[in-house]
Amino acid sequence: ESIQVGELAKLMGVKAGDLIKRALQLGMPLTINQSIDPDTAAILADEFGYQVEKALIEEEILLQYTPPSPEELKPRPPVVTVMGHVDHGKTSLLDAIRKTDVVSREAGGITQHIGAYTVSLDGGKKITFIDTPGHEAFTSMRARGAQVTDIVILVVAADDGVMEQTKEAIEHARAAGVPIVVAINKIDKPNANPEKVKSQLAELGLVPEEWGGETLMANISARNKIGIEDLLELVLLQAEMLDLKAAYERPARGRVIESRLDKGKGPVATILVQEGTLKEGDIFVCGNTYGRVRAMFDSYGNRLSIATPSTPVEILGFEELPSAGDDFFVLEDEEKARKVAEYRQRKAREAETAKEAKISLEKIFEKLSEGELKELKLVLKADTQGTLEALQSSLVKLSTDKVRVSIIRAGIGAISESDVMLASASDAIVIGFNVKPSPQAKEIAKKEGVDIRFYDVIYHLLEDIKKAMTGLLEPSY
Numbered sequence: 030e031s032i033q034v035g036e037l038a039k040l041m042g043v044k045a046g047d048l049i050k051r052a053l054q055l056g057m058p059l060t061i062n063q064s065i066d067p068d069t070a071a072i073l074a075d076e077f078g079y080q081v082e083k084a085l086i087e088e089e090i091l092l093q094y095t096p097p098s099p100e101e102l103k104p105r106p107p108v109v110t111v112m113g114h115v116d117h118g119k120t121s122l123l124d125a126i127r128k129t130d131v132v133s134r135e136a137g138g139i140t141q142h143i144g145a146y147t148v149s150l151d152g153g154k155k156i157t158f159i160d161t162p163g164h165e166a167f168t169s170m171r172a173r174g175a176q177v178t179d180i181v182i183l184v185v186a187a188d189d190g191v192m193e194q195t196k197e198a199i200e201h202a203r204a205a206g207v208p209i210v211v212a213i214n215k216i217d218k219p220n221a222n223p224e225k226v227k228s229q230l231a232e233l234g235l236v237p238e239e240w241g242g243e244t245l246m247a248n249i250s251a252r253n254k255i256g257i258e259d260l261l262e263l264v265l266l267q268a269e270m271l272d273l274k275a276a277y278e279r280p281a282r283g284r285v286i287e288s289r290l291d292k293g294k295g296p297v298a299t300i301l302v303q304e305g306t307l308k309e310g311d312i313f314v315c316g317n318t319y320g321r322v323r324a325m326f327d328s329y330g331n332r333l334s335i336a337t338p339s340t341p342v343e344i345l346g347f348e349e350l351p352s353a354g355d356d357f358f359v360l361e362d363e364e365k366a367r368k369v370a371e372y373r374q375r376k377a378r379e380a381e382t383a384k385e386a387k388i389s390l391e392k393i394f395e396k397l398s399e400g401e402l403k404e405l406k407l408v409l410k411a412d413t414q415g416t417l418e419a420l421q422s423s424l425v426k427l428s429t430d431k432v433r434v435s436i437i438r439a440g441i442g443a444i445s446e447s448d449v450m451l452a453s454a455s456d457a458i459v460i461g462f463n464v465k466p467s468p469q470a471k472e473i474a475k476k477e478g479v480d481i482r483f484y485d486v487i488y489h490l491l492e493d494i495k496k497a498m499t500g501l502l503e504p505s506y
């Protein structure tokens with residue numbers, strides 16, 4: 030029994046180069062393709078096992094969370110998500126609210142979409158709005174363990190009444206234990222019937238206060254900006270009942286609301302600060318990546334030096350692009366941050382590889398039952414979600430009954446180490462559409478012999494894949 034050095038590295042989820050380096054330090058000159066005996070393998074594994082364990086302990090220490098003491102807590106603004114049936118006026122309401130912001134009036138109202146914004150009301154109170162209406166975003170965040178919403182504004186059009194998605198929104202808010210404030214919209218319409226809407230809502234358990242219930246409701250017209258201030262007052266009232274508080278004098282913790290790859294600035298993400306105060310220059314871990322806050326901006330593009338609880342900020346300074354719902358926390362030392370991120374990446378990779386192995390077993394079964402099935406596996410990375418979806422559907426359509434095209438991972442952003450490792454583990458080709466690999470990814474690809482191909486024209490990509498498939502069908506000797 031023996032194992033190849035490269036194989037061992039792969040099993041442990043470490044770079045082959047690192048393994049070889051370590052072996053050399055231990056007085057064992059090895060090459061990537063060399064076979065080693067189990068004892069040597071055990072010694073090397075021990076070396077890295079120690080590392081893995083150390084990183085694990087470190088992450089545990091970092092995540093060991095001491096809840097703030099009551100004295101530390103101060104009131105924080107509520108975070109609100111707008112939900113409701115399609116066309117009932119969610120987007121119009123978010124626009125109307127944005128225009129009530131005193132800062133907006135000063136800034137001339139020029140806003141940037143960063144996924145969330147805070148309005149400062151005349152009395153000095155603030156409310157933060159998640160800028161993606163609807164329950165899909167709300168639910169997908171929750172599925173990732175990220176509950177950021179304190180209050181849901183349920184928009185119901187007064188001419189249309191309670192519809193399918195109105196009911197769904199109520200269910201989602203209830204499942205999350207988030208109180209609902211109702212905005213009965215479009216009261217300017219001649220056929221508006223707010224009383225009918227109230228009785229429909231009452232049937233679903235949302236009984237207005239005037240009828241002896243507990244649900245706060247406002248009649249509004251998002252288009253004509255009627256009743257918006259009253260609605261916001263109700264939101265503040267609801268928030269008061271929730272007694273929302275957070276510690277301010279602590280390293281910041283929060284969640285990713287949205288992320289994107291900016292051509293000039295690189296990875297950019299909007300973080301909702303949920304606790305503590307985030308400062309420019311802070312070092313952080315975020316999902317599987319880390320970084321340092323190079324600059325922070327609000328939704329007007331104003332540069333900020335600090336951000337307190339319930340404040341959404343767009344941040345520059347990520348090593349790699351994080352995902353919506355990822356956790357975010359500040360820690361004191363960059364080396365530590367890098368280690369935690371690396372440890373998390375390794376864990377994610379292991380989970381991914383484990384998943385792949387299962388899929389492969391199924392494929393083996395398929396191959397047996399379907400005869401000589403051949404498969405072309407792809408790891409696909411693109412610059413935008415739209416492109417990615419277009420590529421995915423065109424590529425999958427290239428499948429024939431002889432060769433199946435399967436995309437084992439599709440994502441936005443630069444080609445990362447973990448993309449290459451996945452491709453290596455699954456004998457897949459990596460496709461970069463308008464994106465490049467990170468230097469580390471490039472290095473690993475070379476080491477592991479993974480083919481990375483770059484395209485910026487969909488047609489060229491499809492042509493090449495077709496050719497590759499013909500090659501698979503008729504191997505040239």
Ligand code: GDP
Nearest residue numbers: 115116117118119120121214215250251252253
């Ligand atoms: P969403 O799908 O829930 O985001 O709905 P939108 O905000 O896109 O609104 C759907 C349509 O209803 C648009 O044509 C709006 O102009 C219109 N609308 C929104 N609010 C009002 C309102 O208060 N009164 C009237 N008459 N129309 C409105």
